[in-house]
Amino acid sequence: MAQILTFLGKGGVGRTTIAIAAARRFANRGKRVLLAIQEAGPAPGLILGIVPGAEPQELIPNLKVVQLQATVLLERSWEEVKKLEAQYLRTPFFKEVFGQELGVLPGMDSALVLNAIREYDASGQYDVIVFDGVGDQATLRMLGMPEIASWYFRRFRKVFADSDLGKALSPFIQPISSAVLNVSWTEDIFNQPMAQQANNQLEQGKQAIADPNRVAAYLITTEDAGAIATAKYLWGAAQQVGLTVGGVIVNRATGDGAESEEFEPLPISRIPIQSINDWQPLIDALPDFDQASQAPRPIAVNVAERKVSLFLPGFDKKQVKLTQYGPEITVEAGDQRHNISLPSELSGKPVTGAKFQDSFLIISF
Known part of the structure; x- marks a missing residue:
């Protein structure tokens, strides 16, 4: 299992630059690192010096970079759906629908990105995954998806089981399923192999988010009042999804650090304006990301x-x-x-x- 690190903050505060520097730091220390970038545009490539693709490619020794492209992820996920369908259904019907035909619906990209991170984590190829997402509420909702989906699963399971509809349908579930499925299902439709597999993945996701040694976020801000206010808001919102915020990074700092009072008791790291393409001073100014577990728990x-x-x-x-x-x-x-x-x-x-x-x-x- 990999350590997963992400960054939260207002647009324009330098989240991508900090993410790249953090990935480089881990790689310089011998960790196998994946830098996963959600932004689909060309800007990350200009900072990296290479054009990232949909498959991980080496940037420097120990560091690979991938651009999480929703359309490619959708094709891969659809193939997995078809494999599950072929495994459980006697007569699959999704086989005539191809992933290359599907469009990305609003909100679908977050689920696809989260699943991609889960798969990279489960691959065992990386010690650290640095996720450069959009860094706002969308990122928090994405990371909170396992807990939210798990709640829907267990809440509606109980409501359905206790309802007259659930009680009326229960005797018919097993004979109907036997006619169309390759496996024998019990009367509880929420306690079937596919449902159990999905629920297990949700539980694993919840446990990872709740463990600051596995998943942590850092706030990125500048000395701008709007950036500070946004970072504070995202700090509180992160607690709502159970995500530990390990500290604050004040980018392009020039003042006396008066903003540190806004984020007590979090540790503050101040990064002065850096020379273009000179990564080492920026890397040296970063906090110790292994200390995230010392921050207040959500x-x-x-x-x-x-x-x-x-x-x-x-x-x-x-x-x-x-x-x-x-x-x-x-x-x-x-x-x-x-x-x-x-x-x-x-x-x-x-x-x-x-x-x-x-x-x-x-x-x-």
Whole structure:
């Protein structure tokens, strides 16, 4: 399993440059590195000095670079879908539809990129994957996709099983499936080989995002007030998907570092304006990315005290909303929702109190 690193910040603050420098640093230390670039345009190639393609290619020793092209990823994913269809269906029907015909629907590219990162991680060929995404809410929603999809899976599974429709259909599921499938399915349509495989992948994704030694993000900003405000907002939003933010990088810094108060207690790295094509000073100024686990964790559960604490920097009390409609609790902050998966000791228990203090939402049961 690889260490996955990404960067968040306003456009124009130098995320791609920092990502390349970080990848070079890991490679110089002997790590096998993949720099995965989401931007489809020519700008990354101008910085890299080569035109990245849809297949990983070597930039320097130990460092490969790939441009994640949605159309190519869609073709590959469609072939995997057809393989699964041929494995489970007696008479496949997707075989007459070709990946080269398919267009990329809005939002589909995020799922394709996330799956590509998962596959590169699972390949065992890399020690570090530096993901240069769009660095905003879209990146956070993409990284939060395993948890969100997992919630949909388990929530609708229970709703369907308890419904009259689910109870009425259950006796017919097995004979119908036997007529069209190569495998024998049970009455629970959510507990089948394909569904289990998908759910296992979602659980693995959730565990990776929750582990700062596996996945971490760093905020990139300049001394511009708008860039600082955006970085603070993304810091809080990252907590909502369970992503650890390990620190802040102030790019093109010239001032006295007064902005550091905005990001306490995160460590701050200040990078002065660098000469063009001189990577070493930039590499030397980068933080120690292995220290991301020392940053405040997005969520902490204390079963003994029956409390859950969520770290939500960048938000005030008026921007945070707590609801409990079903067996789980939902926290809304900014434009993100987080359905908190609770341990069995707290699951389904009513909330008895909540307070917002020092950027922490503390929930009592």
